[in-house]
Amino acid sequence: MKQNAIIGIDASNIRAGGGVTHLIELLKAAEPAQYGIEKFIIWGGSKTLGRIEEKPWIQKIHHPYLDKSFLHRLYWAIFKLKKEAFIHKIDLLFVPGGSDASNFQPMVTMSQNLLPFEWKELKRYGWTFSTLKGILLRFVQGATFKKAQGVIFMTQYAQAAAIKVTGKLNADQVVIGHGINPMFDHEPQAERYQHTFSPTSPCRLLYVSGLEPYKQQWHVAEAASLLQQQGYPIYLDLVGPMGLGYQRLMETLERLDPQQRFIRYHGAVPYEELKQMYASADIGVFASTCETFGQIVTEAMSAGLPMACSNRSAMPEILEDCGIYFDPENPAEIAESLKILIENPTLRFSYATKAYQKSKNFTWEKCAHQTLGFLESQLKKYVAQS
DSSP: OOOTTTEEEEEEOOHHHHHHHHHHHHHHOGGGGGGGGEEEEEEEHHHHHHHSSSOTTTEOOOOGGGGSOOHHHHHHHHHHHHHHHHHTTTTTETTEEEEEEESSSSEEEEEOOOOOOOOHHHHGGGGGHHHHHHHHHHHHHHHHHHSSSSEEESSSHHHHHHHHHOOOSSSEEOOOOOOOOOGOOOOOOOOGGSOOOBBOOEEEEEEOOOOTTTTTTHHHHHHHHHHHTTTTOEEEEOOOOOOOOHHHHHHHHHHHHHOSSEEEEEOOOOOOHHHHHHHHHSSEEESSOOOOOOOHEEEEEEETTTEEEETTTTTTHHTSSSEEEEEEHHHHHHHHHHHHHHOOOHHHHHHHHHHHHHHTTTHHHHHHHHHHHHHHHHHHHHHHHH
């Protein structure tokens, strides 16, 4: 491979959430010269490009269509991207959003959305636009994985789930997890777990996640109500942007705790303020039934929280033996798991310490090293075969 490779990044369909965070942090931690990469050329919308740190080896290219509708972006991807790639002498195209319509080769893509590949979870949306979008992505991303030279998965679980739908892939595959923002780092201190909970100083339970049908916040609220009825002094803080699960959660909270005596939904909280939310909590809760990776879990682990966690999807792969598990659709089982942690400060500290230590495996430097190394290997392979 030549030592001045130019890598193109199609960020046209990366507009919010974890995809944007991944791209920002990946490039921030990258050392491209170590992998024979001279430059990254990135196509994206103005907001996405604006959040990417300026580097001498990054060139950002904006097209007006990339700030418009899905159809505008699709037109650009089909009819413009390949021409742009040739004009800028791209050696390899990286498509972190998982959907490619350019047919440029060589191309490496990435699976960051598990929902389209898990029909049971997608059906939770009913007959909505989100369901139709998920079905479309199931075919588009499946086709992208099929024609890619390389595919990056975030967990072994997500890899197996996608291949179950697509069938065997000829592409080289690798599993690379996300990193964790260092601002969450807070080593557990024993004294944090030694106090006794009381009505004036309740156990603070924290669940951070968007309100989507597969996130199951309503079941966690039911579990909190069960604990309250049994005399356990708890307070559940729910944090995350509104989604299609909002109505169900609001109806549940109106029925269980209309006065917000022991449950409060805070809405979306700025990313920078989450650190204080984690620092104020005693136990982290995560009840999702569909996760490609589980970024929120790793952040809570890094913040030194003992975790009560869903036993579904990729969660056991991420948390391993560093927390306690429950069926996320069984409020009684969620409550029982929380009860075990509430009653046992030694166990809370043990889980928090193990989770914190494991969180050290997830760094953006490691993610960048593995990702750029994979891109380099795929370009070398393509050149050798040409």
